[in-house]
Amino acid sequence: MTESQTPLKPLHPTLYELAEDGRSLNFFFAQCSACNELSFPANAPGCVHCGEPLSDARKLTLPGGGELLEFVTLHVALVPGMAVPSIAGDVRIARGIIEEGVIAVPDEKVLKPGMALKAVAEIREVGGIYGCRFVPADAEVAQ
Numbered sequence: 026m027t028e029s030q031t032p033l034k035p036l037h038p039t040l041y042e043l044a045e046d047g048r049s050l051n052f053f054f055a056q057c058s059a060c061n062e063l064s065f066p067a068n069a070p071g072c073v074h075c076g077e078p079l080s081d082a083r084k085l086t087l088p089g090g091g092e093l094l095e096f097v098t099l100h101v102a103l104v105p106g107m108a109v110p111s112i113a114g115d116v117r118i119a120r121g122i123i124e125e126g127v128i129a130v131p132d133e134k135v136l137k138p139g140m141a142l143k144a145v146a147e148i149r150e151v152g153g154i155y156g157c158r159f160v161p162a163d164a165e166v167a168q
Contacts, residue, residue, distance in 0.1 A: 033148065036156040040066050041089055043146055043155065050089040050144040050157055052118060055082035063119040074121055089144025090162060091118040098133050116142055116159055129158040136161070 035041055041050040053067035059077035067084050071077060096114030103113075112128045114136070129147065130136060141162035146155040 032153070033146070034152075034154050036149070036154050039068050041144065041157055042086070044088065048145050050146055051086045052089040052144065054085045054087055054119065055079045056085055057082055063122065065118060065122050065124070089118070089157070090142050090159070091116040091124075093128070093136060093138055093140050093142050093159075094123065095138055096128060096133065096136055112136070114159070126157065126159045129160050 033043065035043070039053065041052050043049075044051050052065065054063045054065050055067040055069065055072075056063055057072040057075060057077050057079065058081050060072060060075040062072065062074040063085070064071075064073045064079060064082070067079075067082075069079055072079060072082075094115040094117055096112055099107075099111045099113055100109055102109050102111075112130060112133050113125060114128050115123050116126050117123050126142075126144075128136065128142065129145070142159040143162045144157050145160050147158040148155050
């Protein structure tokens, strides 16, 4: 008898999916038909740039990541179950789109504003789900 494997599910299925490599994440964007700019998430009601409704927008799946703008080490959990200390930062994921995210590094000393980050899956022990964490795009820095 073969062992049944339950596929992992995203914690936020409207925001991202597991990429083919099984570790990286792809983000879901909408490309506005009026101004051609990207909006996130793809199911937003209107373009973040021009306000045009996104009902006719082209949906795009792009590699998750971005540019680190700033970060802070949190010593108090912001939500129940959040590990502390944790590093949170503002990440520009596309032109004009800044998202907050948790950055998974052993020490904040490796982080620098302007550095490239990539989104990776953080497997949760319970429920077969994964969340999103950012890590330095340069694998050597992430160590």
